[in-house]
Amino acid sequence: MQTPFKIAIAGLGTVGQGVVEIIQKNAVLIEQRTGRKVEICAVSSFSASKKRAVEISQYKWVDNAAQLADLADVDCVVELIGGENGIAHELVSHALDKGKHVVTANKAMVARHGLKLAQNAEFKNVALKYEAAVAGGIPAIKTLMQGLAANNIKSVFGILNGTCNYILSEMGLSGRGFDDVLKEAQDKGYAEADPTFDVDGIDSAHKLCILSALAFGVKPDLDNVLEATSGIRGVSALDFKIAEELGYKIKLLGSAHQNDAGEIAQMVAPCLVHKSAQLASVDGSFNAVFFDGDFVDQVVNVGRGAGAGPTASAVVADIMDIMRGDESAVFGVKTRDLQGAKWIDASQNDDRFYIHLSVDDKPGVMANISSALSTHGLSIDELIQRHYHVDGPVSVVMTTHKTARGSLDLVLEKLKSLESVISIDSVFRIIKF
Amino acid sequence: MQTPFKIAIAGLGTVGQGVVEIIQKNAVLIEQRTGRKVEICAVSSFSASKKRAVEISQYKWVDNAAQLADLADVDCVVELIGGENGIAHELVSHALDKGKHVVTANKAMVARHGLKLAQNAEFKNVALKYEAAVAGGIPAIKTLMQGLAANNIKSVFGILNGTCNYILSEMGLSGRGFDDVLKEAQDKGYAEADPTFDVDGIDSAHKLCILSALAFGVKPDLDNVLEATSGIRGVSALDFKIAEELGYKIKLLGSAHQNDAGEIAQMVAPCLVHKSAQLASVDGSFNAVFFDGDFVDQVVNVGRGAGAGPTASAVVADIMDIMRGDESAVFGVKTRDLQGAKWIDASQNDDRFYIHLSVDDKPGVMANISSALSTHGLSIDELIQRHYHVDGPVSVVMTTHKTARGSLDLVLEKLKSLESVISIDSVFRIIKF
Numbered sequence: 001m002q003t004p005f006k007i008a009i010a011g012l013g014t015v016g017q018g019v020v021e022i023i024q025k026n027a028v029l030i031e032q033r034t035g036r037k038v039e040i041c042a043v044s045s046f047s048a049s050k051k052r053a054v055e056i057s058q059y060k061w062v063d064n065a066a067q068l069a070d071l072a073d074v075d076c077v078v079e080l081i082g083g084e085n086g087i088a089h090e091l092v093s094h095a096l097d098k099g100k101h102v103v104t105a106n107k108a109m110v111a112r113h114g115l116k117l118a119q120n121a122e123f124k125n126v127a128l129k130y131e132a133a134v135a136g137g138i139p140a141i142k143t144l145m146q147g148l149a150a151n152n153i154k155s156v157f158g159i160l161n162g163t164c165n166y167i168l169s170e171m172g173l174s175g176r177g178f179d180d181v182l183k184e185a186q187d188k189g190y191a192e193a194d195p196t197f198d199v200d201g202i203d204s205a206h207k208l209c210i211l212s213a214l215a216f217g218v219k220p221d222l223d224n225v226l227e228a229t230s231g232i233r234g235v236s237a238l239d240f241k242i243a244e245e246l247g248y249k250i251k252l253l254g255s256a257h258q259n260d261a262g263e264i265a266q267m268v269a270p271c272l273v274h275k276s277a278q279l280a281s282v283d284g285s286f287n288a289v290f291f292d293g294d295f296v297d298q299v300v301n302v303g304r305g306a307g308a309g310p311t312a313s314a315v316v317a318d319i320m321d322i323m324r325g326d327e328s329a330v331f332g333v334k335t336r337d338l339q340g341a342k343w344i345d346a347s348q349n350d351d352r353f354y355i356h357l358s359v360d361d362k363p364g365v366m367a368n369i370s371s372a373l374s375t376h377g378l379s380i381d382e383l384i385q386r387h388y389h390v391d392g393p394v395s396v397v398m399t400t401h402k403t404a405r406g407s408l409d410l411v412l413e414k415l416k417s418l419e420s421v422i423s424i425d426s427v428f429r430i431i432k433f
Numbered sequence: 434m435q436t437p438f439k440i441a442i443a444g445l446g447t448v449g450q451g452v453v454e455i456i457q458k459n460a461v462l463i464e465q466r467t468g469r470k471v472e473i474c475a476v477s478s479f480s481a482s483k484k485r486a487v488e489i490s491q492y493k494w495v496d497n498a499a500q501l502a503d504l505a506d507v508d509c510v511v512e513l514i515g516g517e518n519g520i521a522h523e524l525v526s527h528a529l530d531k532g533k534h535v536v537t538a539n540k541a542m543v544a545r546h547g548l549k550l551a552q553n554a555e556f557k558n559v560a561l562k563y564e565a566a567v568a569g570g571i572p573a574i575k576t577l578m579q580g581l582a583a584n585n586i587k588s589v590f591g592i593l594n595g596t597c598n599y600i601l602s603e604m605g606l607s608g609r610g611f612d613d614v615l616k617e618a619q620d621k622g623y624a625e626a627d628p629t630f631d632v633d634g635i636d637s638a639h640k641l642c643i644l645s646a647l648a649f650g651v652k653p654d655l656d657n658v659l660e661a662t663s664g665i666r667g668v669s670a671l672d673f674k675i676a677e678e679l680g681y682k683i684k685l686l687g688s689a690h691q692n693d694a695g696e697i698a699q700m701v702a703p704c705l706v707h708k709s710a711q712l713a714s715v716d717g718s719f720n721a722v723f724f725d726g727d728f729v730d731q732v733v734n735v736g737r738g739a740g741a742g743p744t745a746s747a748v749v750a751d752i753m754d755i756m757r758g759d760e761s762a763v764f765g766v767k768t769r770d771l772q773g774a775k776w777i778d779a780s781q782n783d784d785r786f787y788i789h790l791s792v793d794d795k796p797g798v799m800a801n802i803s804s805a806l807s808t809h810g811l812s813i814d815e816l817i818q819r820h821y822h823v824d825g826p827v828s829v830v831m832t833t834h835k836t837a838r839g840s841l842d843l844v845l846e847k848l849k850s851l852e853s854v855i856s857i858d859s860v861f862r863i864i865k866f
Binding site for chain 1: 451454455458459462463465466467468564570571572575576578579580581582583584585650709710711713714715726727728729730731732733734735736737740742743745746747749750752753754757758759760761762765766767770
């Protein structure tokens, strides 16, 4: 009989409490499935006296989370504090130095410091696991590391942020604008008081950065993703109305594709998705991750991207993997085998596009626009000209056939220069899946 | 540096050739991801001289597959012959006896003999893995065993047979009948010359039996599933037409649910799925598996349920798990911890139903039917009476609110006894997901 596997938990917010609850409630099942008991031996959070949904008085309390790593009997430190730097990073670095396994839900830290932390974990021959950092309850990391391990991955993409997906779904259903729906999401607790990380796409960028490293065996490069990240503040109620007319929904997607030359394009942006596509039916706070492998073809995972239960489920699954002796490399391969990626500019990828212009209601406008398009060989699939707002400008909306982004940029430059074009309101990619 | 991991492959059909191809093509990647080289050291199939898509002349040829287990240097036998009994079962039993790890894609064998084989594997302390047996390239087994391992699973269900899903999708799209579409599927190689296993739901039953054992930690019981299995031969073009009018698609689903008392209901049957549901967008040869866990809530995996590449991807993923030292219990927990399930009759579950009757075109028919329904308190959601075929009988189609199957059966009995009811053409469950 093996001794119990002893863990220390740093951070007792909703996810931390969820982890405690699973370990208390599903103890028998965890032991049967791993062949070993799990035991929480210490916890740390901001306040020992705070009222919590789970009983924690039986666990040793430590005021300074970083000291959890110093406890001799701890096998594994579970970091649920969050944040790219600060106490979370300090604790995890220290725990690895001390030869403790680490499980974390911290996407910002893994995206930014993952390579260095992975090197430390390798050096000490311990595990560093982060399933909960990407897409909550969806086992996206394990799907890449185990389920699809035999494949050369060609692309990974999906809906990676539940807050944005909730807001976009609500905008689509209700016809309301971004500010209005964001306010409601904040009131309901679905969005943070400061929603920047979510609605500006930064959270999705963290997750995409991690997925990309794992999928392609490259060093995580957060800055490369952030350079090609745009959020959902610019998506208007009118865009939803027009997209609906054309048969599309609008989703914030993170995507990473590797071309045949081994170059990788990463991007986070709002995209149009046809209503009949798989992704279109993933609404509310659900996340979806698509994988495309050279043998398996497409695999899609859908599930809850956040929340106490789903995220804690992912954390405990990682703990159980370690209990079963899994010591897979942190990013799927040893850090020495992680390549420096040849990044290419995702914005230059060929695609179909949706373009929404506001124009003056004057004779000859459409002739000018058409001429600008044809000059650069941009081929239009569908076109709507409509007066959506009485007294407002006229909207001209076009969807293009597949086109080089370079040609599109030339056309957009030309359109901007036309006197009759008041503004280019939105340019979104149209995604097929 | 560890010695190469040596495998012997029995069966060189499409999947066997796919496995050889992956191992040849993705050798570097497999080594980086597992820290070890994999080496095919012997193969066996019906004919050594047959022309194949992959080069196998460099591997030792063995005429009698069962003898692969006798090769001293083989670490792992890969069984891709198929069939519940016969040479496949003989080889796997023999390999486990000899202390070899086993990877198989054989759903019939695992469903029927899994418990005994798992006991053998445990006794010899070797792995028996079968990811490819369920839902092809979708890592459904690993999702249950690793990704959702922290959860008490409440239900698992999905589209488990690509041939049926292809046929039903085609019937839905084209309006053609079952026989016609089956014939085309056979001509295209999507269905076997003898399609019984697929279209009568037996293949889905095998897969559901395995998922159920893993999800609930119970001994696999194939006969229990087969008793509650119906296939798709009875689904008519008219059912599709009517379902379409009502906003539904028809899918063959396998489902296993555990109630709060720990009783489990297993079933394979054609069901109506609302068009807006996730499952409805899973068409053609794709499979989908839904999991419902007490903490993770719903997780869905979608991917290709068959074909050389996807199935071989799952086989090689299993091999790589073993190479990384994974020795998880065969059904997630040790065989001594597998419970004898308390099965309940799935047909008695409360649900919404679709009922399609053919009736005589006479006055008073609807009054008789309505009276039969109200007598037994069956509440109707929607009703269509229509003359779909000139000169044919009148169709009466009803969808019910959620009802006890017991009440439904009484109503069906009563309807059968009515002189004006010519036939009860179909009774399908309506599934929400």
